[in-house]
Amino acid sequence: MTQALSELQQKFHNIITNPNLSPKQKTHWLSLEAEASLPYVAVSDAVREVMADGSVCDMFEGHAPFKPRYVLPDYAVFLKNGSEYLELAPAQDFDDALNMLSIIYHHVPSVTSIPVYLGQLDDLLMPYVGELTDEQLYTKLKRFWIMLDRTLPDAFMHVNIGPADSPVCRTILKVDAELKQIAPNLTFMYDPAVTPDDLLRQAASNICECSKPHIANYPMHAAAYGDKRFGIVSCYNSLPLCGGSNTLVRMNLKLVAAKAKDEADFLESVLPYHSELMRELMNARSSFLHQDSNFFESFLAKEGLIDEQRFAPMFGIYGMAEAVNQLMDKAGKAGRYGHDVEANELGHRISARLAQLVDEMTVTYGLNGKAVLHAQGGISIDDAVTPGVRIPYGTEPDPVSYVQATAGHHQYYTSGISDILTIDETVKANPEAMFNLAKGALMAGYREFTANVASNDLVRITGYMVKLSDIARYDDEGSRTNTTFLGAEAAKNTGVLERMPRVASLEMTPALAR
Amino acid sequence: MTSAVKPLERTAKVSRILNFSCVDGPGNRMVIFLQGCNFNCISCHNPHTINHCNHCGDCVPHCPTGALQITKDTNENKVTWVSSLCTQCDLCLDVCPHQSNPKISEISVSDLLALIRKHHFFLSGITVSGGEATLQLPFIIALFSAIKADAELSHLTCFIDSNGELTLTGWDKVAPWLDGAMIDLKSWQSETHQWLVGRNNHRVLASIKHLADLGKLHEVRLLHIPGKSDLDIEVAAVGKFLAGLPESVNIRLNAFQHHGVVGEALEWSKCSKSDIEYFHSLLYQYVRRPMSLPGVYS
Structure with missing residues (x-):
């Protein structure tokens, strides 16, 4: 091949010759690049600005959506x-x-x-x-x-x-x-x-x-x-049967809160402004899907397996923890999200306001004309922003305190709230404790209960607490066993140097790391 | 936790409360660690729980956040802990010359009931641990009887984690409200026990038998310290003793580790996975039923 390739062709060539992707995976990435080569659905300059600064993100769903999310x-x-x-x-x-x-x-x-x-x-x-x-x-x-x-x-x-x-x-x-x-x-x-x-x-x-x-x-x-x-x-999205979600657009509350003077400014001015831009983006994306893509001409719709009226855009948010902590800082208060009652209640007020904004908003293609609010669980490119309304990793209190600090949010997130409790592996010998925790969480108002049993850093052995990192240091062994990363993290951290696992989580990796 | 203590209400010196524990009895349990112990084990993993604070003040200058302060209480110096300033760095525990802890809360039965009520949907029950919990037996009885008399809480099981030094009369006093006890058996020969913990084991063995007779013995724990405790050397006697307990009693084998340990016991060999598995194989010849082994080794 002596002819010089265009930039786009070079991208295709890189995917096609990638040593670590299967033919099926190559087909998937090629289709994404093809879609990305089309112009983006028409949006205003204001939407372009908040997408460029990262406050609003389309989850890399593509420039010209031809299938619902x-x-x-x-x-x-x-x-x-x-x-x-x-x-x-x-x-x-x-x-x-x-x-x-x-x-x-x-x-x-x-x-x-x-x-x-x-x-x-x-x-x-x-x-x-x-x-x-x-x-x-x-x-x-x-x-x-x-x-x-x-x-x-x-x-x-x-x-x-x-x-x-x-x-x-x-x-x-x-x-x-x-x-x-x-x-x-x-x-x-x-x-x-x-x-x-x-x-x-x-x-x-x-x-x-x-x-x-x-x-x-x-x-x-x-x-x-x-x-x-x-x-x-997917990752704990609750959606209408015989329908689904046409698009998911999400707001980075960390970046949006940074633009606010104080809580009142955030709730009454900055948040409504960005919500309106979210609405515009959801409308632009779903309109292309519903009007131009011909998706709803498929046999799924004709034979009654889906109904176009039962699709709604998801209004996603993430970075609640960072938003709350910034607003606490601006008020000169030291309390932190997840640990301080005042900070937690501020978080609940933000969720209530978001639910109100979404409820008062009419969208072009929604469920009864509405979008559905979602606390989004993060994707592999997120850096220093905590998923959804979770308490930041490494600062989580015990699971019972965790549930009680965050339960107040769950009522507001109709289309799901991705919160994961990490439970140390000693629970394996006592599943009744998991039963207690699940039941307690649901009684406390949890919409979904999700627990990961992992070799957590903190492990309790009968009667006292040990930190695995301390043990490692104590034994002078130096290295801790690596967690097996899913494809998403592998792609993020190592490019595609390592073969992608057979079982992946494509949704976590919306863009191929280059 | 900070509400005013009503006059005459029972209080306890509490070193720590956990809202979630899956290793202190069946199901999820709130664990209340009480300060003070009447054993002085060379191998203690939590030596800062042994003594009550003598207010010497040695820890105060070491606190990086000013959470420890000297105050005057009827002309005596008193070390006061301000929990809101504390970052739980535990430097005070490292420098304490008295095997104690300045971060102790005086907690009343009603305060604790309020906390248990807040969490009760998440719990199978509560466990009082230590230190040696039974040194504050009147408080435990007041707490357990209040739980059992409360319509919303009476389904919660009440457990004690103990070194077994309590008298039989003591166990009889708490028995009406006690659902289960977990007792450590640290050595078989009385002389070894005396050397390891500072007292002989007559009361421990009597407690285990008595609690089994009362139907209140949930678990016996054996801490295997290779070459130091004698549970492996005396395995025939230990095994026959355990085999005589009801089948409902869980037997848990714990492996000695260095975490939290201070002094000469740091020179002792840790108990490896193969050590505990070998000990288990010896014991199994007599006990002949499943026993719990550690989930994690350091």
């Missing part, structure tokens, strides 16, 4: 009616149902091109269980689970189960704990009026085994979207 098909309609487009008859038995689901998942797009929602599987599959024994059910679901992980390897691909007890629900929990795969991700719906304690105990015990499932507060989500009319997808 998250799609939650009503798979029950598909199993019941079959599909004319896919030439499939209605499901007759359990094997039919699994086979049909395996097929349709490959036709459900998302921002990462891998589906983020695989359905409320217990409700979907229970009608087809028929005479199957528990053992047959176990074998079939285990094969299905392995197939999902090997063919659709993304940690944000989500299965939902619960709140009611059923053989499918129990078997999925059993298989998931046994296989400990990254995919699929799993949310268990909890409803104190419906879910037996021993089922929640099994879920809590699973968390100790594999940091899954997440536990969703069913009555809270049902109050927002209607009974059985929602799903939990």
Whole structure:
């Protein structure tokens, strides 16, 4: 190849010749570059400014969106009616149902091109269980689970189960704990009026085994979207079933708070100004998708698996901790977010104000004309900004204090709030403690309970506390075992020098590190 | 925690409260560490919990944030801890010549009940630990009986983590409100025990048997210090003793480590994973049922 390449061609060439990407991964990155070569959807100079300074971010969704960010098909309609487009008859038995689901998942797009929602599987599959024994059910679901992980390897691909007890629900929990795969991700719906304690105990015990499932507060989500009319997808986004999210735009509260004189200025002037620009950007992006991309002409819409009216833009925020601490500084107060009652209450006021702004805002393509508020969990490029409304890493109080400091936010974030509690691994020997924590968090008003059981820096051994870093120093060993990073961090920290893992989290890595 | 103490209400000297613990009994427990201990173990992992502060003031100039101050209390010098200024750097513990801790709160039963109420949805129960918790037995009885009499809290289980030195009469006093006790057995021969902790183990063995008879023994913990404690040398006697306990009693093997330890015990070998596994294999020949082993070794 002697001809000089244009800049764009050089990008394509770099991807195509990359030694560490599979052909499928190359195809994905090439498509992103192709889309990025088109002009950005039309927005005002004011929007360009806040995007340039980082206050507002489009999550690298692309310049010309041709698929919604998250799609939650009503798979029950598909199993019941079959599909004319896919030439499939209605499901007759359990094997039919699994086979049909395996097929349709490959036709459900998302921002990462891998589906983020695989359905409320217990409700979907229970009608087809028929005479199957528990053992047959176990074998079939285990094969299905392995197939999902090997063919659709993304940690944000989500299965939902619960709140009611059923053989499918129990078997999925059993298989998931046994296989400990990254995919699929799993949310268990909890409803104190419906879910037996021993089922929640099994879920809590699973968390100790594999940091899954997440536990969703069913009555809270049902109050927002209607009974059985929602799903939990990706990293804890709650969205309308038979619909989803057309775009996610997020506001960096850390940078926005830096522009405010004080709390009043922030709440009454700076925040409304940026919210209006968020609205403009959400409208511009969703209008292209709905009007120009022809996405809603697909068989998913024609056959009733999705309804264009049930898509809403997500109004995301992150960096609450830094925003609160800056406003506390400006007021000459020393209290810190997560630890000080006054700082925590300021955070709650900011969330309440955001919810009010989103509620009063009309968008072009929304659910009943509205966007949905979301506390966003961060992406790999975020530097020194804490995800969503979390308490900054390394300064977290004990899990009970953590929940009580942040529970006040959960009521406001209709489309989910990504908060992860890190629990030290001694809990593995005492899953009842995880059960207590999950139940306490949901009673305290948590919309979702997510816990990671990790080799945390602080580990308690009977009766006293040890810091793993202290032990390392004490033993003069020097190096601590490295955590296994997901693809996102690997790409960020090392470029693509290392082969990307087979199972990745594409959503965390919206842009290929160069 | 700072509310005025009502006259005549029981209070305790508390060195620390944890809202979340999964290693101090079943489920998540609030753990209340009480200051003061009647053992003086060479191998103590928390030596700053042994004595009550004598207000010598040696720690005060070392505090980097001025959280420790000398105040006058009926003409006596008193070390006062201002928790709002404290960064928990623990320098005061390092410099204390008296195996004590100036960061002690005097907490009443009603203050503690309010805290437990705030957290009760998250808890299976509470555990009082130490130091040696039973040195403040009247407070424990007042606290446990108040919990059991409270409609909202009565489902919470009440546990004591103890060195077993309490008298049988003492255990009988708290038994009506006690759900479980966790007792350390540090050595088998009385002479070894005397050398290791400063007292013989007659009362410890009696406490274990008595609590088992009362149905209140949750766990017996054996701290294995290779070459120092005699639990491995005396494994036949230890094993037969443990085998005689009800099957419901958890037997936990702990491995001696250096963290927190001061003085000569720092020269002792730490107990490795293979040490504890070998000890377990010896003990298992007599006990013949599952025992808990450490999750982490340093």
